[in-house]
Amino acid sequence: MKKLFFPIFLLSGVTVVSGIRIFQSGIGEETKILFIAELIHMVMIAILFIMGIIYGIKRIRSTEEGLPEDDELSKKIVRKSAGISFYITLFIWLILLFIQSFIDIDSRVLFSFGFVGMSLTFVITWLITNSCGIKDA
Amino acid sequence: MHNRIKELRAKFGLTQQDLAKKVNVRRETIVFLEKGKYNPSLRLAYDISRVFKLKIEDVFQF
Numbered sequence: 001m002k003k004l005f006f007p008i009f010l011l012s013g014v015t016v017v018s019g020i021r022i023f024q025s026g027i028g029e030e031t032k033i034l035f036i037a038e039l040i041h042m043v044m045i046a047i048l049f050i051m052g053i054i055y056g057i058k059r060i061r062s063t064e065e066g067l068p069e070d071d072e073l074s075k076k077i078v079r080k081s082a083g084i085s086f087y088i089t090l091f092i093w094l095i096l097l098f099i100q101s102f103i104d105i106d107s108r109v110l111f112s113f114g115f116v117g118m119s120l121t122f123v124i125t126w127l128i129t130n131s132c133g134i135k136d137a
Numbered sequence: 138m139h140n141r142i143k144e145l146r147a148k149f150g151l152t153q154q155d156l157a158k159k160v161n162v163r164r165e166t167i168v169f170l171e172k173g174k175y176n177p178s179l180r181l182a183y184d185i186s187r188v189f190k191l192k193i194e195d196v197f198q199f
Contacts, residue, residue: 062163065154071162072178073169133174 044116051123076134081126085118088125092117140197143171145189160184 059069096114099105146156153167160181169175170185177185177197186193 065164067154067157067163068161069163071166072181073166073175074163133169133172135174135176 041112041116044120048116048119048123051127073134077126077129080134081122081129084129085122085125088121089114089118092121138176138197138199139173140170142167142185142196145191145196146171149189151188156185156188159188 063069093114096110096117100110142156146153151159153164153171157164157167161184162181166175166181170177179193182193182197186196189196
């Protein structure tokens with residue numbers, strides 16, 4: 001079970017901390033754009049939490065049924081998702097840095113969005129890989 | 138790669154969960170195998186074939 005909780009904790013921790021940082025940086029600045037950005041960020045965190053909970057419940061059920069938490073397919077799916085999402089997140093960071101050169105954004109906000117983007121990319125890639133399967137592995 | 142897992146599972150009266158337990162994988166892996174969404178490792182193919190008391194080539198075909 002340690003293997004299960006650490007990644008979920010890490011994912012949730014990173015997103016929550018980054019979300020809080022954005023929220024704090026937004027207090028006092030009554031700009032509409034920042035409020036929308038906070039809202040989007042919170043929705044993203046909520047989606048990530050829900051996904052984490054669903055994934056956790058599925059794995060706990062699997063253990064209760066006497067089946068392994070991880071097997072060769074699940075490990076391959078995680079590995080493939082990580083590879084693809086790493087490639088995608090390189091572009092996310094490039095875009096964020098590009099945006100920063102035109103708009104004055106606090107570096108905390110930039111990093112927060114980067115982390116949320118990375119987490120979301122991994123979750124989405126995992127979902128897609130999990131539904132499509134791996135034929136070429 | 139095609140396989141006869143679903144057919145053989147029905148013949149042996151095994152559920153997906155039973156087969157998953159026998160070969161020590163998650164039920165989802167059996168679902169993926171039956172749908173042809175996953176090509177198993179040689180070890181898993183061997184374990185599944187042993188459950189059905191057949192050769193690998195009798196269960197999995199290219």
